[in-house]
């Protein structure tokens with residue numbers, strides 16, 4: 219029946235997927251792409267060779283399935299994270315999106331609910347619904363912060379099976395204090411996932427939920443190599459949790475889900491963690507420069523502990539987004555009225571964004 223154009227409506231699609239929209243951050247080949255919170259600095263030359271050598275060695279055995287338990291990589295992550303963690307407390311997958319999906323497959327699913335404080339990472343509801351579970355959105359204060367008492371009360375009322383705490387939060391950049399995590403854990407019976415995708419951009423003395431893991435078997439802390447590590451294209455995310463949680467994830471993963479090439483590349487990159495993370499301070503400096511300049515331009519940047527800045531005071535976000543696009547600069551309209559989000563890039567990219575925005579002058 220070649221040539222017949224079929225639409226989703228013609229397919230026996232799951233009823234709960236009808237009418238949903240896939241993740242769709244625009245991927246446009248513009249000179250300055252600051253829309254998906256990547257690290258815009260390439261992998262440093264001094265380590266690229268070693269990573270390439272490791273990938274080349276893995277290629278010699280590519281006729282065989284990879285280590286299903288990705289042992290070397292899990293040991294690497296345990297070393298990197300510290301906090302006395304061992305490899306049996308570590309899981310990894312193709313991006314933290316897949317890590318989160320594994321958690322939802324094991325602990326959410328049909329008849330269950332997952333919860334997060336909106337606005338938060340747009341993939342949480344999509345991943346939740348993908349497993350057949352229901353998404354429940356809580357709310358934040360006007361400045362997007364959460365207090366322990368309010369967060370605990372909302373979670374207690376919703377009684378979810380899985381709770382997402384994005385720390386710091388995407389798309390707002392808002393820090394999350396450890397007392398909120400403790401309060402939510404105590405108020406819940408479900409799995410509490412603290413998504414620390416941007417943790418490396420927080421102040422050095424900021425706490426991490428990793429310190430809360432001992433004695434909390436329902437707590438999961440996820441991380442990614444996509445941001446600070448400048449490794450988004452390799453697709454590597456990971457988490458730390460009780461070994462029993464890791465056993466639960468083995469029930470839902472595909473066998474050999476992490477390719478030998480991915481394992482080799484990520485393990486080699488981790489060996490060079492300090493160099494791979496070498497641009498973090500520079501990115502934080504550009505983030506703070508963005509905030510200061512936006513403020514001077516009469517926009518309202520929100521406090522950010524990440525590699526991006528959400529700013530309010532934008533009269534017409536789609537128009538400003540388009541005007542920047544027309545000047546070769548891609549940022550993100552995350553759907554929060556009066557707001558846009560921009561990733562901190564290199565100094566030159568950041569300058570290009572700030573100069574272009576100043577020339578548009580659309581602060582309300």
Ligand SMILES: Cc1ncc(COP(=O)(O)O)c(C=O)c1O
Nearest residue numbers: 313314315339388415442444455
């Ligand atoms: C809060 C948060 N978690 C997870 C991810 C997913 O990252 P990845 O799948 O590349 O590890 C992102 C990506 O933007 C994010 O912002």
